[in-house]
Structure formats: structure tokens, C-alpha cells
Amino acid sequence: MENYVYYSELLKPSWAPPSWIFGPVWTVLYVIIIISFGFVLFKYIKKQYKTGIFLPFFLNALFNVLFTPIQFGLKNNFLASIDILLVLGTLIWAMKAIWPRARWVALVNIPYLAWVSFATTVQLAITTLNW
Numbered sequence: 001m002e003n004y005v006y007y008s009e010l011l012k013p014s015w016a017p018p019s020w021i022f023g024p025v026w027t028v029l030y031v032i033i034i035i036s037f038g039f040v041l042f043k044y045i046k047k048q049y050k051t052g053i054f055l056p057f058f059l060n061a062l063f064n065v066l067f068t069p070i071q072f073g074l075k076n077n078f079l080a081s082i083d084i085l086l087v088l089g090t091l092i093w094a095m096k097a098i099w100p101r102a103r104w105v106a107l108v109n110i111p112y113l114a115w116v117s118f119a120t121t122v123q124l125a126i127t128t129l130n131w
Contacts, residue, residue, distance in 0.1 A: 006072060011129035016122050029112050036105045037061060040098065053101065056094035063087045077127040084123045088116050 007019050037057050044054040063086040071080040091113055095106040 006075060010077075010126055013122065013125040013129070016126070025115060029115060032108055032112055033061070033064075036108050039102065039105060040094075043102075049101065053097045056090045056097050060087060060090035060094050063090060071123075077123070077130055081123050081127040084116070084120050088113075088120050091116055 037060075040049060040054060040057045043049040044051075063083055067080060067083050067087065070076055070083050091109065095109055095113065098105045
């Protein structure tokens with residue numbers, strides 16, 4: 001509830017989504033992430049994929065998990081902006097790294113890429129508006 005209050009009190013651009021949309025969107029995205037990233041992890045553990053393929057997926061998951069504690073725990077919009085840029089960058093890197101080996105992994109992550117791209121613009125706007 002405290003996170004909802006904090007988010008509701010921030011200045012946001014008019015095109016920011018309502019807070020209730022985040023739960024359903026992330027539920028779908030986490031299913032995609034678990035399946036596709038899990039596939040990459042499985043292949044890495046079986047030594048079928050090298051670290052260069054696994055690393056961007058690992059970093060993306062790490063930065064994704066760190067966003068909520070940074071944004072809502074620390075209440076630090078600037079660090080949250082840096083973090084979400086890292087989420088976006090590592091996702092693009094991961095999709096590019098996996099493309100030659102398992103194109104379906106890159107393709108299934110297009111909705112995740114679309115949402116993170118949009119969320120990045122929202123977060124950057126929130127950071128600017130609340131500076």
C-alpha cells in the first residue's frame with residue numbers, strides 16, 4: 001500500500017499508465033521471462049551456451065529485480081532511471097546475443113522489450129518532473 005501511495009504522489013506525464021495496469025502486465029511478462037530466460041540458463045548449465053550469451057540475461061534479471069527496491073524502497077527516481085536504462089540495454093544485448101542460437105527467445109521477448117521501452121520513457125519523465 002505504501003508503494004501505491006508513493007507512486008500516486010509523484011508527478012507523472014499525462015500518458016503514464018494507471019498503477020493498476022502494472023500487475024497484469026508484469027504477470028504476463030514474468031511468464032515470458034521465466035520460460036525464455038530459464039531456457040538460456042538451462043543451456044548455460046549444460047555448457048551448450050557460453051557466458052557471452054548467458055551474461056546479458058543474468059544482468060537483465062538482476063537489474064529488473066533491483067528496480068522495485070530502488071524506486072519504492074529507496075524512493076530514488078534518479079537511480080531508478082539508471083537502473084531501467086540498464087534493464088533496457090541488457091535486454092537488447094540479450095536479444096542480440098541469443099538471435100543466432102534461438103531466435104524464438106528473442107522473438108518471445110518483444111512484448112518485454114516494448115513494455116520496458118515504454119516504462120523507460122515514463123521513468124525518465126517521472127524523474128525529470130520530480131527533480
